[in-house]
Amino acid sequence: QVQLVESGGGLVQAGGSLRLSCAASGRTFSHYAMAWFRQAPGKEREFVAAISWSGAGTKYADSVKGRFTISRDNTKNTADLQMNSLKHDDTAVYYCATQITAYGLGSPPYEYFGQGTQVTVSS
Numbered sequence: 001q002v003q004l005v006e007s008g009g010g011l012v013q014a015g016g017s018l019r020l021s022c023a024a025s026g027r028t029f030s031h032y033a034m035a036w037f038r039q040a041p042g043k044e045r046e047f048v049a050a051i052s053w054s055g056a057g058t059k060y061a062d063s064v065k066g067r068f069t070i071s072r073d074n075t076k077n078t079a080d081l082q083m084n085s086l087k088h089d090d091t092a093v094y095y096c097a098t099q100i101t102a103y104g105l106g107s108p109p110y111e112y113f114g115q116g117t118q119v120t121v122s123s
Contacts, residue, residue: 002026002112004096009117012086018119020081022096030054030074033104036081037113038092045095049081050106059106063089088123 008020022034035050049070050059058070069082079096094117097110 002098004098004112004114006094006096006114006117009094009119011120011122014086014088014121014123016086016121017082017084018086020083020094020096020117020119022079022081022114024077024079024096024098029077031102032098033106034070034072034079035097035106035110036070036079037095037097037110038090038119039095039116040089040092043092047108048094051079052105053103057105083119086119086121088121091119091121093118 003025005023006020008018010018012018031053033050033053036048037045038048039045048061048064049068051070051072055072060068067085072079096114098112100111
């Protein structure tokens with residue numbers, strides 16, 4: 001059974017940084033693309049960033065390009081999201097996600113999600 005556990009959320013001032021981490025278990029981590037999504041209060045969940053199974057390819061939402069960086073460590077079964085220059089609009093619950101299909105390049109769909117971690121950016 002696939003399990004995804006996020007950590008690293010918290011309260012930060014605008015302009016600050018946070019690093020989120022996702023620990024995955026239940027199958028061979030290195031075979032699957034990973035992604036981060038977020039959901040702000042009153043809004044639908046939206047895509048933030050994705051990384052291919054090998055780590056060679058990444059994708060980002062326009063709203064976070066140049067500020068966020070997704071990475072993975074296939075030896076530790078983790079996928080991280082480094083968030084810099086945070087804005088109030090980045091406030092949301094952030095979810096780690098992965099796919100049913102192996103060897104994906106990062107494009108949707110994503111079927112497995114973690115429980116989420118809250119990120120709050122004070123203005």
